Each structure stands twice: as structure tokens, then as C-alpha cells.
Amino acid sequence: MRKMIVAGNWKMNKTNTEAVEIVSKLNELIADVKGVEVIIGPPFTALSDVIKVAGKVKVAAQNMHWEEKGAFTGEVSPIMFHDLGVEYVILGHSERRAYFGETNEMINKKIKSALAHGLKPILCVGEKLEDRENGNTENVVEDHIKGGLEGISKEEFANVVIAYEPVWAIGTGKTATPEQAEEVHAFIRKLLTELFDAEIAENTSILYGGSVKPANSKELISKENIDGGLVGGASLKAEDFSIIVKSVL
Numbered sequence: 001m002r003k004m005i006v007a008g009n010w011k012m013n014k015t016n017t018e019a020v021e022i023v024s025k026l027n028e029l030i031a032d033v034k035g036v037e038v039i040i041g042p043p044f045t046a047l048s049d050v051i052k053v054a055g056k057v058k059v060a061a062q063n064m065h066w067e068e069k070g071a072f073t074g075e076v077s078p079i080m081f082h083d084l085g086v087e088y089v090i091l092g093h094s095e096r097r098a099y100f101g102e103t104n105e106m107i108n109k110k111i112k113s114a115l116a117h118g119l120k121p122i123l124c125v126g127e128k129l130e131d132r133e134n135g136n137t138e139n140v141v142e143d144h145i146k147g148g149l150e151g152i153s154k155e156e157f158a159n160v161v162i163a164y165e166p167v168w169a170i171g172t173g174k175t176a177t178p179e180q181a182e183e184v185h186a187f188i189r190k191l192l193t194e195l196f197d198a199e200i201a202e203n204t205s206i207l208y209g210g211s212v213k214p215a216n217s218k219e220l221i222s223k224e225n226i227d228g229g230l231v232g233g234a235s236l237k238a239e240d241f242s243i244i245v246k247s248v249l
């Protein structure tokens with residue numbers, strides 16, 4: 001049985017004080033929730049204090065360098081996150097690819113390093129609007145998946161979560177229809193069957209991301225191959241995020 005997951009990506013939002021308040025409130029709101037893994041990815045500056053109040057919420061870093069230490073000014077390493085109690089790391093987000101020049105090769109190194117240091121990667125993949133309009137959605141998603149997962153064994157892959165995030169739907173208010181999302185999720189699962197095997201593909205959590213909000217989450221997550229959501233804007237308010245979490249049940 002695959003895990004249902006709702007993860008919040010806060011991007012460059014919220015001070016440490018605000019983050020602690022929101023996560024404490026979220027914990028109260030989801031106190032009775034069972035059967036969904038709830039993850040919050042605050043900025044690096046809030047990780048340490050958020051972990052102290054996280055309760056049942058798991059904590060993710062939003063990015064990571066692949067090296068353990070060294071002369072990489074401004075970067076943060078997997079051993080630093082692991083030491084804090086961080087469990088997940090979001091890798092390959094489209095904003096990292098677009099604004100910070102992250103390539104499949106870099107993302108692949110980060111995924112391997114995260115796994116080697118006991119962190120679970122959430123690998124983000126997804127096409128731009130022009131790719132979709134040119135009929136290239138599957139090619140782009142396949143390239144992101146194959147490039148990101150190159151050289152990863154079946155055993156290692158058991159700790160990877162995939163997030164399908166069409167770039168045209170991120171932060172735009174334009175959500176993929178449940179049918180559009182389901183089509184790509186089913187394609188990803190088929191690809192994972194080819195790359196690994198049917199059992200592994202069946203057990204992989206594939207999250208949808210792109211303008212998920214309380215009003216549309218249930219419809220999206222109820223699709224057969226959609227195992228939860230990666231939520232940006234709507235994860236910044238504890239109430240809204242808790243509604244999305246509960247929509248999985």
C-alpha cells in the first residue's frame with residue numbers, strides 16, 4: 001500500500017517566529033488525522049525551531065547541496081539536515097531549475113547524496129506551458145524522471161517520493177484538471193514500472209502540485225494515481241492546509 005502524503009512548500013516565506021506559530025497551530029488542527037503523512041518545508045532558518053514543535057508533522061528542506069561539507073558558500077549539506085532531524089528534502093523544484101540553473105545531473109547528485117545520508121527526496125518533475133502545447137509533456141516528464149533517478153537502485157528508490165508539478169500551474173491559480181493530472185500520474189507509474197518493477201511503481205507515492213487549494217484538493221487526490229499533494233501558497237495558512245490534509249481521508 002502506498003503512503004498518502006500532503007506536503008507544504010513554503011518557499012522563501014515566513015520568519016522563524018511565524019513558522020513556529022503556524023506549525024504549532026497545524027498540529028492542533030490535524031490532531032485526529034490518521035493515515036496521511038503531513039510534511040512542511042519551511043525556509044532553512046526555521047528548520048531547527050519548527051522541528052521542536054513539529055509533533056506529527058514531518059519536516060522537509062527545500063533544497064540541499066550534494067557534498068557533506070566544504071567551500072560552498074551559502075549551501076547546506078545533507079549531514080546538517082539529518083543532524084537537525086529533517087526527514088525529507090524537496091529536490092528539482094521548477095523554481096530551482098528555472099532560477100538557479102539546476103540540471104538533471106545536479107538533481108541526480110543531490111538525490112543520491114540525500115539517500116546516502118538518510119533523507120527522503122521528493123523529486124519534482126513537470127512540463128512548461130510550451131511543452132504541453134507542443135505535445136511534449138511526456139517527453140519532459142520522462143527526461144526529468146530518468147535524469148533524476150539515473151543509477152538509483154530499487155532499494156534506494158523505495159525512499160523517493162515523486163511530485164508531478166506542471167510549471168504552468170505553479171503559483172498561477174491554473175490547476176491541471178483532475179483528468180490531466182491523472183493522465184500524467186499514470187504515465188509516471190508506467191515509467192517507474194519500466195525503470196524498476198511493477199511492485200515498486202505501485203508502492204511509490206506520486207503527489208500532484210500546482211495551485212492545489214481547499215476547493216480543488218479532494219477532486220484531484222481522489223484520482224487513482226494521485227497519492228496526495230505538494231502545496232505552495234495554500235500551505236502558508238494552517239487552516240487551509242489542514243483542510244487539504246483532511247481532503248485525503
Ligand code: PEP
Binds near residue numbers: 009171211212231234
Ligand atoms: C509549488 O511551489 O510546489 C506549488 C505547487 O505552488 P502553488 O501551490 O502555490 O502553485
